[in-house]
Amino acid sequence: MGAGFIIPLGITLKVAVTATLCSFVLGVGLAGLFSRRPFAGRDLLDAACAMPLVLPPTVIGYYLLVVIGRKGIIGSWLLSVFGVSLTFTWQGAALASALVGFPLVFTSARAAFAGVDENLENAARTMGAGELAVFFRISLPLAWRGVAAGTLLAFARAMGEFGATLMVAGNLPGKTQTLSLAIYEAVQAGRDSDAAVLVVLTTTVSLAVLFGAGKLAKKKY
Amino acid sequence: MKSFRRHISLARLAVSALSAVVIVSGQCLPAQAGEIIVSAAASLTDALTVIKKAYEKENPGTTIVTNFGASGTLLKQMEQGAPVDVFASADELTMDQAAAKKLIDPSTRVDFAANSLVLIVPIASKVHVSSPADLAGPEVARIALGNPDLVPVGRYTMEAFTTLGLAETLRPKFINGESVRQVLDYCARGEVEAAVVFATDAMVAGDKVRVAAVLAGHKPIDYPVAVVAASGNKGPAASFLRYLTSAAGQDILAGYGFAKPGGR
Secondary structure, X not given: OOHHHHHHHHHHHHHHHHHHHHHHHHHHHHHHHHHHOOOOOHHHHHHHHHHHHHOOHHXXXXXXXXXXXXXXXXXXXXXXXXXXXXXXXXXXXXXXXHHXXXXXXXXXXXXXXXXXXXXXXXXXXXXXXXXXXXXHHHHHHHHHHHHHHHHHHHXXXXXXXXXXXXXXXXXXXXXXXXXXXXXXXXXXXXOHHHHHHHHHHHHHHHHHHHHXXXXXXXXXO | OHHHHHHHHHHHHHHHHHHHHHHHHHOOOOOOOOEEEEXXXXXXXXXXXXXXXXXXXXXXXXXXXXXXXXXXXXXXXXXXXXXXXXXXXXXXXXXXXXXXOXXXXXXXXXXXXXXXXXXXXXXXXXXXXOOHHHHHOOOOOOEEEEOOOOOHHHHHHHHHHHHXXXXXXXHHHEEEEOOHHHHHHHHHOOOOOEEEEEHHHHHHOOXXXXXXXXXXXXXXXXXXXXXXXXXXXXXXXXXXXXXXXXXXXXXXXXXXXXXXXXXX
């Protein structure tokens, strides 16, 4: 019985950590790029990046399935060049969660970078720092609170992802069945006590992570 | 300060508008007079949609609201109090479970259709599959089937595979679908090398999947239908059941590949 709870926990953590890492890199990178200076179409791109927040997860899952499925544009290329198929794999689940969590990191990071005092950045530039140095040594450290908050949100979202994951990765016990999918299956099959245990497990783990992260943030001061 | 007050009154307006919308939509009753809700197995989707239209034409006072899904899922909904009038499942087991939970009126239970189990492959597939034994080959990496816990077609599939002695060999390749239509979709999209669905489902996606073999070694696939015990529209519900077993209803079902019930 114990294995029936630890395995989905392991898969959920694997997927959530991978997804958060991806949405962090992409989110912070794009937000940094967009914050540098205004350019034509920036507002439209900002809105496009925030889109996964508004779309229902099943719609995101459907689009992903169409694109990375074996017959999809990216999927068929992946299949012919690398022989890999992302559907029904935990990597596919991580991709779905990363897409869903990306706008959370992006919008928080955008707001955080916008709040950084431009004078400080310009001071660094007058001292000869290149754009990358300015970003990593001035902008990012000053914006870290907003970025961290967005990243934590993305992690929490990835822990609970369901709709998009189900569409792309399926519900395969031991391979892609995350905690949320395990709860869903337990309820559907009438195993309410199993479902209850899984719910308590998910809640405890998520609370622990968020609480721990909050404590880490305070420790700086 | 003035703009703050304006923001407050704007917020108040938004909240009242939203509440009004919520209250008004909440007033919609679950079923208006002359409306019956039919929960039916996913494999009945196409046939029942046509039957619904035919029935509504013959009985102008009645509207049918259809709710399709895996039989296990539909049972779960009814358990939690969904206001269903008629329940049609894809196997006797789910209907037995419904009867045991006192969810249906057992005197109204009747078999109205039968189906068979087929092994399908994507139509453009180059993998050679002409019998269940071929599934054990290395070219077949993924086999889609219904989740045996709640999808009747999954249970029949496991029965057939167990009879053939292939269940344990093929288990690592199984991809569970939450309903027979999802299993069909996986195959139609080419995400799996083979899938097991009902003959009627394979017919519906005839342009995307090809039947490789007919599976045996399972109990007869009979579809029972019954009036739900908690229904408030027993009269119209019973009338719909009669239509399903009438010549007109049976004709439409036959058109979609369903066979006459095997008799129980």
